[in-house]
Amino acid sequence: MSASPSRASRLVLALAACAAVGACGTVNNATHRLADSITPYKVEVVQGNFVSKEQVEALKPGMSRQQVRDILGTPLVSSVFHQDRWDYVFTIKRQGVAPQARKLAVFFKGSELERFEGDEMPSEAEFVATLDNKRKDAKVPVLEASEERLKQFSSGRPAAAAAQPESAEPPPATSYPPLEAPAR
Template sequence: MTAFLNFRFPRVWLAGLFLSVGLGGCGSVHQDTFKPYVPEVVQGNFVSKEQRQALRPGMVRAQVRDILGTPLVASLFHADRWDYVFSIQRQGVPAQNFRLTVVFKGDVLDQIESDVLPSESEFAGRLVRPRTTGAMPKLEATEDDLKRFPSSKPDAQASRPAPTPLPSSYPPLEPAAR
């Protein structure tokens, strides 16, 4: 019986026991419990449906640049092609990618290829999150509400002292020349 009382666990076994119990508790934590913050990001050159509709074949490069802005991708190997790409990334929503490609022949716009682009109002709507607000306050005052406030009667204004008159002349801003 004395041998049983003198038996001690080796430190390695004790550390292994604590480690297995600690890791066993981690198995019950759901993966969705801890989510990192993902900021909303708009990358690239936003091109709206209205800008796309303003493009016409036969426009010169300067006119296209005035409408769409500087291209995101202008390759040295494809000097007659400009690419406009942009994406919207929001937390909890899959990324939305859009692209527009314009092809020139010489200095004149020849071809336009694009995805279905959002209008400016649709794009702004995708950026703004719907806010949940409480009940809106009542913006109208009834006669009873107005009676609670003191009224400005002519008698109250007559008891105020008259304002002091302004001086007729002021001192010069700069000293006199010597």
């Protein structure tokens, strides 16, 4: 009679082992499905100088290096071996969007702009529209200041602040306590 309980316990152990092995496969499948559904956060990587179509159109042969720098900004690459060439490179990598890369090379003859060549550049409005991939129906903000808006800020205050009456109180004092305790 003692042999029967040991056989029963072995059978129970064998069935439990089979159930555990079967459960491992189910858990493994569920784990893989869960891992596939989770996408990790990927940092947006922006490198270089964004050069717009408007900036490229402002370039004219014969401009000085300083004028080119004022329009395009400081070049990303200026080589000691190629002092008459500036390279403007722009790359952006974002999650869920194809990576973008644009290049513009500016060539000088002496201290004057000779020519420039590179990729077709988007306008500022087109570039801003590509950045907002979450809101497809979003309105592109105005990228230029009109004469009206400039006049509002020419006095140093926006029109809304200028419309408010001035208070009778004098402005707060601008003296601050000393950073260190006085010497004794």
